Amino acid sequence: MLDAMTAPEQVLTARFQSAFARAFGEEFAGADPIIRPSQFADFQCNAAMGLAKRLGQSPRQVAAQILEAVDLDGIAEPMEVSGPGFLNIKLTANWIESAANELAADALLGVAKEEPLTVPIDYSAPNVAKEMHVGHLRTTVVGDALARTLEHLGHNVIRQNHIGDWGTPFGMLIEHLLEFGTDSEAADLLRTNPNEFYQAARAKFDASEDFADRARARVVLLQGGDAETLELWGRIRDLSKDYFRRIYALLNVTLTDDDLAGESTYNEALPKVCSDLEAAGLARESDGALCTFPEGFKGRDDKPLPLIVRKSGGGYGYATTDLAAVRYRVSELHANRIIYVIGAPQEIHLAMVFATARDAGWLPAEVEPVHVKIGNVLGEDGKILRTRSGAPLRLMSLLQEAVAHARRVVDELRPDLSEEERDAVAQDVGIGAVKYADLSTSHDAEYVFDLERMLALQGNTAPYLQYAVARIRSILRKADAAGIAAPADAQIRLSNDAERALALQLLQFGPTVAQVGQLLEPHRLCAYLFQTAQAFTAFYEASPIMKEADESVRASRLALARLTERVLVQGLALLGVNAPQQM
Numbered sequence: 091m092l093d094a095m096t097a098p099e100q101v102l103t104a105r106f107q108s109a110f111a112r113a114f115g116e117e118f119a120g121a122d123p124i125i126r127p128s129q130f131a132d133f134q135c136n137a138a139m140g141l142a143k144r145l146g147q148s149p150r151q152v153a154a155q156i157l158e159a160v161d162l163d164g165i166a167e168p169m170e171v172s173g174p175g176f177l178n179i180k181l182t183a184n185w186i187e188s189a190a191n192e193l194a195a196d197a198l199l200g201v202a203k204e205e206p207l208t209v210p211i212d213y214s215a216p217n218v219a220k221e222m223h224v225g226h227l228r229t230t231v232v233g234d235a236l237a238r239t240l241e242h243l244g245h246n247v248i249r250q251n252h253i254g255d256w257g258t259p260f261g262m263l264i265e266h267l268l269e270f271g272t273d274s275e276a277a278d279l280l281r282t283n284p285n286e287f288y289q290a291a292r293a294k295f296d297a298s299e300d301f302a303d304r305a306r307a308r309v310v311l312l313q314g315g316d317a318e319t320l321e322l323w324g325r326i327r328d329l330s331k332d333y334f335r336r337i338y339a340l341l342n343v344t345l346t347d348d349d350l351a352g353e354s355t356y357n358e359a360l361p362k363v364c365s366d367l368e369a370a371g372l373a374r375e376s377d378g379a380l381c382t383f384p385e386g387f388k389g390r391d392d393k394p395l396p397l398i399v400r401k402s403g404g405g406y407g408y409a410t411t412d413l414a415a416v417r418y419r420v421s422e423l424h425a426n427r428i429i430y431v432i433g434a435p436q437e438i439h440l441a442m443v444f445a446t447a448r449d450a451g452w453l454p455a456e457v458e459p460v461h462v463k464i465g466n467v468l469g470e471d472g473k474i475l476r477t478r479s480g481a482p483l484r485l486m487s488l489l490q491e492a493v494a495h496a497r498r499v500v501d502e503l504r505p506d507l508s509e510e511e512r513d514a515v516a517q518d519v520g521i522g523a524v525k526y527a528d529l530s531t532s533h534d535a536e537y538v539f540d541l542e543r544m545l546a547l548q549g550n551t552a553p554y555l556q557y558a559v560a561r562i563r564s565i566l567r568k569a570d571a572a573g574i575a576a577p578a579d580a581q582i583r584l585s586n587d588a589e590r591a592l593a594l595q596l597l598q599f600g601p602t603v604a605q606v607g608q609l610l611e612p613h614r615l616c617a618y619l620f621q622t623a624q625a626f627t628a629f630y631e632a633s634p635i636m637k638e639a640d641e642s643v644r645a646s647r648l649a650l651a652r653l654t655e656r657v658l659v660q661g662l663a664l665l666g667v668n669a670p671q672q673m
């Protein structure tokens with residue numbers, strides 16, 4: 091990671107490490123000083139216990155030597171050894187002030203650019219001719235936040251929307267389309283209500299032997315590369331693309347057509363995946379199917395678990411495609427890290443794909459595949475979210491409902507705004523609320539889809555943060571109108587504890603973003619933003635701005651308010667949540 095001189099942990103870490111080298115020898119220069127935020131001070135150094143073991147001394151002795159060797163002049167108040175060997179660190183007001191001023195002058199707000207890695211991210215991945223369900227909502231929203239965050243940290247992110255655009259259902263879908271024609275109202279359903287199209291085709295398939303036969307023959311034509319069939323398949327895919335595009339636009343998600351890398355992309359690579367696995371002695375026939383049996387995967391009966399790469403009829407499946415995709419991502423995209431934002435139930439499937447790819451030498455040890463496991467979204471009954479009739483929910487209508495609900499909140503909050511303005515705000519709030527509710531829960535936990543809670547103006551919600559931003563903007567506007575806006579070079583000077591706490595909180599933005607990039611956990615950024623908004627509220631209660639008579643104090647407070655606004659807006663942007671100008 092490149093330097094972020096405004097991040098207290100990093101500055102302190104560097105100072106402690108050079109102290110270790112001085113006190114204990116060069117070989118200790120890399121030891122982790124374990125600097126953590128602390129309730130007793132700003133931070134605590136917890137290194138003495140670990141070092142004591144290596145040095146064969148007592149932790150308190152070690153802590154005393156660290157204390158002797160470390161130079162925190164100008165950074166922290168003098169320290170004392172406490173408890174079994176902790177060092178409590180209280181930063182000086184001066185250091186916090188100058189770091190906060192540096193932060194204010196930094197376009198990146200303390201986010202340090204990292205050594206760029208190439209990172210394909212597999213996310214969203216809905217299926218052609220099917221409605222996206224709330225599970226897809228989650229992988230879309232979490233994946234997009236990770237893509238934005240990693241890009242912001244300087245990485246070369248390659249979005250890979252692994253849509254389901256191939257397989258046997260296309261036989262019946264094509265035959266169904268043929269009965270109505272590609273320009274029919276029925277075909278248009280693919281853009282607007284894909285499930286209805288799918289279900290109609292399915293119903294025919296179940297009811298008519300004749301239709302089912304044609305559908306099966308069509309699959310053979312499709313797999314054989316018949317031109318007319320491929321053209322019809324392409325039509326279905328294009329209409330679905332239109333549906334995805336509309337959902338992504340509504341969701342404010344960065345995926346475009348250029349990011350589509352669906353299952354069909356890998357068709358030509360599939361035979362070679364199988365023959366290479368066979369040649370390497372990694373795949374063998376089992377019940378007529380070609381399978382790998384990667385080490386360490388056992389079924390209930392304790393027998394080795396197969397990963398089917400070619401079905402007994404000769405067709406290829408989901409696993410084969412994923413193997414081809416790993417190969418492509420490593421050899422063509424030159425991935426350093428491959429991120430899969432996919433449902434938690436697919437854990438074993440992915441682990442077996444990774445293991446097989448490793449065995450085959452397609453996934454070298456230095457490339458790290460990560461499964462970001464996505465938990466289920468539940469209804470209020472605690473079961474997987476469905477409509478009352480038991481059908482899967484239409485994502486489009488769910489989002490429209492969220493926006494309509496937000497509109498009622500905005501109507502109450504801001505009757506003074508015009509219809510158009512209220513519509514725009516409701517859009518940001520409704521969509522933001524749904525996305526944020528998703529992002530603020532750890533990605534592998536389940537959560538209950540509850541619009542009421544998502545749209546609450548109190549608590550860790552998008553509307554709470556959006557409202558905080560709007561409030562700061564209104565303060566800045568008022569100050570501006572009164573001609574007391576802070577000059578661009580206004581100096582931040584801390585005049586009370588709330589200001590100190592807010593400044594320290596703002597300095598944690600860079601490290602928090604870096605942590606999200608490391609751990610791939612957007613909920614940490616949500617928690618951070620929530621705390622930041624709360625620190626602002628405490629600050630604003632303790633430090634009036636307009637009523638403050640001292641010009642430099644007022645300018646400092648305005649500068650802190652402006653910095654808070656920038657951090658909140660940037661943080662929300664990394665999550666893919668818009669902050670409306672007013673609310």
Ligand code: ARG
Nearest residue numbers: 212215216217252253254432
């Ligand atoms: N299309 C699949 C589904 O809807 C998800 C695909 C996830 N990505 C992957 N590389 N397997 O469940």
